[in-house]
Amino acid sequence: MSGFDFDVIERSWVYLFREGMSFTLTLTVLAMTGGIVFGTLLAMMRLSSIKPVSVLAGAYVNLMRSIPLVLVIFWFFFLVPYIGAWILREPNPIKVGAFWSAAITFTMFEAAYYCEIMRAGIQSIPRGQVWSGYALGLDYWQTMARIVLPQAFRNMLPVLLTQTIILFQDTSLVYVISATDFLGAAAKVANRDYRLVEMYSFVAVVYFIVSYGLSTLVKGLQKRIAIIK
Amino acid sequence: MNYHWHWQVLLETEPGGTGTYLHYLIVGLGWTLATALAAWVMALAIGAIVGTLRTTPLKWVVRLGDLYVEIFRNVPLIVQMFLWFFVLPELMPKGLGDWMKQMPPPWGSYVPAVVCLGIFTSVRVAEQVRAGINSLPSGQRMAGIATGLSEAQTYRYVILPQSFRIILPPLTSEFMNVIKNSSVALTIGLLELTGRARSMQEFSFRVFEAFTAATVIYLLTNLVVVLAMRALERKVRVPGLIAVGDAPQAGH
Numbered sequence: 001m002s003g004f005d006f007d008v009i010e011r012s013w014v015y016l017f018r019e020g021m022s023f024t025l026t027l028t029v030l031a032m033t034g035g036i037v038f039g040t041l042l043a044m045m046r047l048s049s050i051k052p053v054s055v056l057a058g059a060y061v062n063l064m065r066s067i068p069l070v071l072v073i074f075w076f077f078f079l080v081p082y083i084g085a086w087i088l089r090e091p092n093p094i095k096v097g098a099f100w101s102a103a104i105t106f107t108m109f110e111a112a113y114y115c116e117i118m119r120a121g122i123q124s125i126p127r128g129q130v131w132s133g134y135a136l137g138l139d140y141w142q143t144m145a146r147i148v149l150p151q152a153f154r155n156m157l158p159v160l161l162t163q164t165i166i167l168f169q170d171t172s173l174v175y176v177i178s179a180t181d182f183l184g185a186a187a188k189v190a191n192r193d194y195r196l197v198e199m200y201s202f203v204a205v206v207y208f209i210v211s212y213g214l215s216t217l218v219k220g221l222q223k224r225i226a227i228i229k
Numbered sequence: 230m231n232y233h234w235h236w237q238v239l240l241e242t243e244p245g246g247t248g249t250y251l252h253y254l255i256v257g258l259g260w261t262l263a264t265a266l267a268a269w270v271m272a273l274a275i276g277a278i279v280g281t282l283r284t285t286p287l288k289w290v291v292r293l294g295d296l297y298v299e300i301f302r303n304v305p306l307i308v309q310m311f312l313w314f315f316v317l318p319e320l321m322p323k324g325l326g327d328w329m330k331q332m333p334p335p336w337g338s339y340v341p342a343v344v345c346l347g348i349f350t351s352v353r354v355a356e357q358v359r360a361g362i363n364s365l366p367s368g369q370r371m372a373g374i375a376t377g378l379s380e381a382q383t384y385r386y387v388i389l390p391q392s393f394r395i396i397l398p399p400l401t402s403e404f405m406n407v408i409k410n411s412s413v414a415l416t417i418g419l420l421e422l423t424g425r426a427r428s429m430q431e432f433s434f435r436v437f438e439a440f441t442a443a444t445v446i447y448l449l450t451n452l453v454v455v456l457a458m459r460a461l462e463r464k465v466r467v468p469g470l471i472a473v474g475d476a477p478q479a480g481h
Contacts, residue, residue, distance in 0.1 A: 066405070066451040067444055068412035071423045075444075078436045082232060113480060163479035169305035175416060183308060196315045204304045204312055211303035 008195040009202050012186075020185030021206075023099065027181065028168045031106035035167070036160065038107060039114025044144065046119055057115070064112035070176055076105035077177050098179035102171070110167055117159050121152030158222040165214050169207065182206070238435040239442060250429050251442070257425030258446055260335070264342055264411040264421060269404055271347030276354025277393075281384065283355065284362045294355070301352045306413050309349055313341040314417040335419070342414035350407045357399045361392035394465045401458040405451060406480065422446060 045057035064072065080101050081093035088094065125148050133143030153160075172183040180188065183203055190199035239251040247253065283294035301309070318329040332340065365388060373383030415424030426443035430436050 063444075063448070066409075067447045068409040068423055070412040070415065071426070071440065071443060071447070074423070074427060074430075075440050078430075078440070117479070159479055166479050169303075172305040172307050173413070175307060183305070196311075197319045200308065200311045200316050204308050207305055207308060208300070208303045212299060215303065 005195055005198050008189065008193050008198050012189045012199075013202075015189070016182065016185050016202075019180055020182035023180060023185075024168070024171050024182040027099070027102055027106060027171050027174070028164070030103045031110050031167055031171070032164045034103075034107035035110030035114045036118075038111035040118045040149065042111055042115035043118035043122055046115065047122060061112040061115050064109055065116075069109060069170060069173055072109050073102070073105050073173060073176055076108065077101050080104055098174065098177050101177065102174045102179055102181075106167065106171065110163070113163055114160065117156050117163060118152060120159075121156035122148055124155055125151050154225065157225060158218050161218045161221070162215065165211050165218070168214075169211060172207070232437060234438065235435055236438060238433050238438050241433070243429065244432050250433065250439075253429060254422065254425050254439075254442055254446060257420060257422040257443075258450065260339075260419065261408060261411050261421040261423075262450075264339065264346065264414060264419065265404075265408040267343045268346035268350060268411070269407050271343065272350035272354050272403075272407065273400075275348065275351035277358055277389075279351065280355035280358025281362065281389065283359045285380075298352050298355055301348055306345070306349055306410060307416055310342065310345050310413055310417050313345045314338070317341075338414060338417045338419040341417060342411070342419050346407060346410055346414070349410070350403060353403050353406070354400065357396045357403065358392065360399075361396035362388055364395060365391055391467060394467045397458070397462050397465060401454070401462070402480070404458070405454055408450065408454070409447075 042057045042061060045053050046061065048054045048057075077098075080096045084090075084094040084096060085092060129147055129151070130143055133147045138146070171181055174181050175183050175187065178184065186199045186203045190196045239254075240249050242248065243250050243253045245253070247256075279294050279297055282290050283298075285291065304312075318326040320326075321329065330337070369387055369391070370383055373387040374380070378386065411421055412423035414421055415427065420428065422443055426439045429439040433439070
């Protein structure tokens with residue numbers, strides 16, 4: 001080893017953040033938003049009294065939770081072009097870039113995990129809340145949107161955010177489809193300049209600082225929410 | 230959808246000539262399990278020690294345990310893989326580093342993968358162990374001390390036997406996680422199940438047959454693990470104690 005070369009980091013950090021980190025953060029925010037929306041719908045389906053609906057949602061969630069994320073990334077990377085062609089009625093698979101493929105993958109995958117959190121959140125609301133909603137003349141959707149879900153969200157906020165920190169870390173797995181996320185950008189520089197030690201150590205430090213900072217914030221939030229409750 | 234299934238591909242010979250593609254995938258499952266089991270043993274050992282130390286009254290020991298947990302929890306698994314595989318050999322003395330780099334093919338990726346997964350998972354085990362110990366009524370510890378046991382004996386005979394039985398259900402899901410997470414080892418060249426499904430797809434161009442087969446194998450493996458652990462849980466359950474880990478947790 002020829003000494004730690006800070007120069008390579010100095011030369012490349014603008015690229016790493018402008019190309020890589022912006023990809024990682026955009027992907028995280030998109031997948032979080034999509035995952036929570038879709039996950040909440042899945043949770044409502046799982047708790048539905050209509051048997052086929054709850055069975056279908058349960059099967060989806062259990063399937064996603066039993067196979068590795070890497071395999072799911074591969075699945076969607078090849079599947080999305082076919083689904084796109086089917087929706088757009090094109091004869092051949094359409095071209096989908098690594099970013100949109102990853103965005104769809106993580107939304108669909110994280111939805112299963114957010115679903116379980118939201119399901120616990122919904123179940124933590126006393127049944128009386130739902131009954132009083134109905135007694136006031138609200139329908140199912142109104143009761144959910146105005147009474148149950150707002151409370152479930154607040155109760156589950158720390159867990160939802162912790163899941164999002166995990167999502168932020170897991171987006172680095174898009175490396176397997178050669179996307180240029182933060183890790184992918186660093187890997188490109190590392191292999192070009194043969195500076196693997198410096199680049200991967202730098203990546204680890206940046207991920208650590210972001211994740212640790214965010215989880216400290218979540219802990220603080222948890223305390224505040226606990227007091228309000 | 231416009232895809233022509235061709236399931237017979239599973240019975241065709243893979244290019245390496247070791248047998249059919251199906252056999253090729255099953256060997257991959259073998260590597261997945263070999264990686265996961267070795268990492269699991271390591272994770273249980275380290276996790277039990279770190280988790281227990283974090284409940285002791287010694288302030289600096291607790292701090293040290295917290296530091297260990299925070300470091301390995303806040304760096305993505307794939308980055309940790311790269312650190313063990315690419316970075317560590319460079320930081321070692323030259324002889325040792327070269328020896329690590331020149332390990333013959335499966336072991337050169339297998340050993341770093343096991344160490345990486347073992348430590349990554351040990352953090353999660355440590356959290357469960359600590360939660361299990363803290364969930365016991367404090368009277369248990371006091372009663373241990375009051376009957377004349379030392380601190381170490383209290384842990385050995387009173388606290389640990391109970392808490393390990395309590396945390397078995399969350400440990401089951403950690404074991405399933407380590408099986409799934411072992412797929413990340415494909416990025417450092419270990420041909421486990423997902424890696425083999427990927428290379429089968431590259432050799433045969435049968436994308437969905439390869440991934441469907443891998444998915445089905447993962448599902449069957451999960452089923453076996455769940456059934457086995459449920460039997461074990463029924464056997465060691467502590468009557469009258471509710472399992473921790475019922476609270477929803479973030480995971481992947």
